[in-house]
Amino acid sequence: MKTLLLWDIDGTLIASGGAGGRALIAALRLEFGVAGSLDGVELAGRTDPWIARKLLAKYELPATAKDIARFLERYLAALPAELHHPLVRPLPGVPEILVTIAGHPEVAQGLLTGNLRRGAEIKLGHHDLWRHFPFGAFSDDSEFRNDLGPHALRRACEHHHAEFPLERVFVIGDTPHDIACGKAIGARTIGVATGHYSAAELHATAATIVVADLSDTLAFLRAVGAE
Secondary structure (H helix, E strand, O other), X not given: OOEEXXXXXXXXXXXXXXXXXXXXXXXXXXXXXXXXXXXXXXXXOOOHHHHHHHHHHHOOOOOOXXXXXXXXXXXXXXXXXXXXXXXXXXXXXXXXXXXXXHOOOOEEEEEEOOOOHHHHHHHHHXXXXXXXXXXXXXXOOOOOHHHOHHHHHXXXXXXXXXXXXXXXXXXXXXXXXXXXXXXXXXXXXXXXOOOOOOHHHHHOOOXXXXXXXXOOHHHHHHHOOOO
């Protein structure tokens, strides 16, 4: 193994059609009796515990570790039903790239996401994409996105019994938070403009590479040196 790809999920691998947001609102209602909204709370590129903490604070609810855990358990219970929506889909080119990389002898791939591990499995499993990711870093590891990279690197090395030079590690995501997370570990970064941020906004982060989407499998493979 020479190259490591670390993928974000929402807005990068899949369009969730607002499923996560609807599940969060349902969790507020069912667990705390609050008919709330997500207005004023940033979701894109943030971690699930961070979002939960902000939502509880918005409605002046207790935000102890126990309260956040209750909220997130209810969120995970609500999430599967919300994925049955016409706008929930893999993003262009993603299934083809993941299958190609899975068969590449010199490229490993894992997750680097703000989702809880169970949430990541629910979302990707809905599209039969979870099977491509034998390891990853999740918000179970830390509430703070920039803390997650070292966990992903350690698990990649443990799983493959190999070391990955940072110049051959690519963090792929659709938000400035993803790019910052990659830079925090000294990795190369790929911004994909399939989420809430434009290509121009991702270029402004000084990402190593910015692409409009992942529909051109060959171009992506060339970009990461895996053609």
